[in-house]
Amino acid sequence: MKTILNIIWLFLSGFWLFLGYLLAGLILCVTIIGIPFGVASFRVGRYALWPFGWTAAERHDAGAGSLIGNVLWVLLAGWWLALGHIATGIALCVTVIGIPLGIANFKMIPVSLMPLGREIVRTDSPHPR
Template sequence: MRVLLNIIWLIFGGLWLALGYFAAGVICCILIITIPFGIASFRIGVYALWPFGKTTVDKPTAGAASLIGNVIWILVAGIWLALGHIASAIAMAITIIGIPLAVANLKMVPISLMPLGKDIVSVDSRPGYL
């Protein structure tokens, strides 16, 4: 079922989301000081391509630098990305088939707000998964 949902997701928005995140990652990597944000954008872009069957977990090594980076990220891009995911989720939730896609968009809101200090892992490999 995850493969089918991921294919539908890819066709109806995942590809464009991922391309947007990849473009932002390239821009951030060109500007040397924002390379950590570029890496986070690439990571989210891969997550945006194939979100079903994946989840986010906190990195145990994340510290104050991640917190400061996330505050900057929220002010510069996080709010707009989160609002975009919410608007897309509302549009997708209009149809019954789009409801799982809307849920996936809402699942991406926290990582689009605060990507630093997070890892994207398979749901099956998550600690404590039964």
């Protein structure tokens, strides 16, 4: 079932969201200071491309640097990536078939706003962090 949902997701919203994260990552990687943000954008973009079977887990070893980085992230790229998830989620919820995909979009908003201090892990992993 995860594979079917991922394929539908890929065509309806995943590819476009992935392109948004890719663009944000490339723009952020222009400066040396922005490289960690660009890497985070690429990581979350891969999650946005194929989300079913994966989840975002908080890292317990993340410190104050992640908090400060997330504040900068929201200002630089997070707010418009979250808007993309909101718009896509609303559009998908218009149809009955798209409701699970729209809900998945809404669940990705916190990750799009604060990706630092989180990692993407498999849902069937025996020991998610």
